[in-house]
Amino acid sequence: MYALELTGVTVNVVGRTLLAGVDWQVGYGEHWVVLGPNGAGKTTMLSLAAAVRHPSEGTVTVLGHRLGRVDMRELRRHLGLVSASQHLIDEELLEEEGATAHTVVLTGHTGTSAPLWDRYGPAERERATRMLADLGCKELGERPFRVCSQGERARIRVARALMPEPSVIFLDEPFAGLDLPAREDLIEAVEELAGNRPMLTTVTVTHHLEEIPATTTHALLMKDGRVLAQGEVEQVLTGELLSECFGRPLRVERDGGRWYGRRG
């Protein structure tokens, strides 16, 4: 059984096709990167796999449950989504309330923007502290989220998404806007998550080869709402396929498990 399975998936909105004929299978414990130019359909595909929206045609099966036949809210409890474009929590509200980083992570337990204090016991508080530690930011626990840097917030968001012990975590451009040290810290944290949680499945959308964690096992390239290539990362991240995907000659190099791209 796959963690995620999309078969013949199409997404149409008025007058436009955002995805067409997408087939994709993600096994448990695999770590995928999804690449493609702006507007290729990456976020749209993620929102299907993360049980946020339904396809117009085709089937989407998440953790063995077919969308359309399952309570999406219940299913989402087993999925962690960190996305700049799909705000799942009202961070402004948390900032206004002066919520600490620890409180923001705790809200991941209930999947709410506001903390539901009567739902958090010692076990949840302790877990929130552990999730912050796993993301390398234990010292931020009592710091107001409002004053945390972009890099710190990025890690706090991932810690929050891990609170309900999801089977799959989706990271939609998690490194956007981070400076080099913050980016490297988050990449290292994602690599450690993959290393420490053998059953966790991850799907990361990014624009830059430099941002691909070394633990990535598979890659999928999108172009114009279609899947151009998918499979094991070494087979897919080639100069030839990336040049076709982005529409200009590109060269790809690998060093120490990480990927680098430049014009060809």
Ligand SMILES: Nc1ncnc2c1ncn2[C@@H]1O[C@H](COP(=O)(O)OP(=O)(O)OP(=O)(O)O)[C@@H](O)[C@H]1O
């Ligand atoms: N509800 C909608 N109605 C019309 N067009 C939409 C809608 N949602 C998305 N689109 C369009 O669909 C295309 C794919 O969007 P999507 O956000 O999936 O792309 P993406 O690959 O994630 O892009 P980016 O790298 O820029 O984030 C874009 O051209 C976008 O403008």
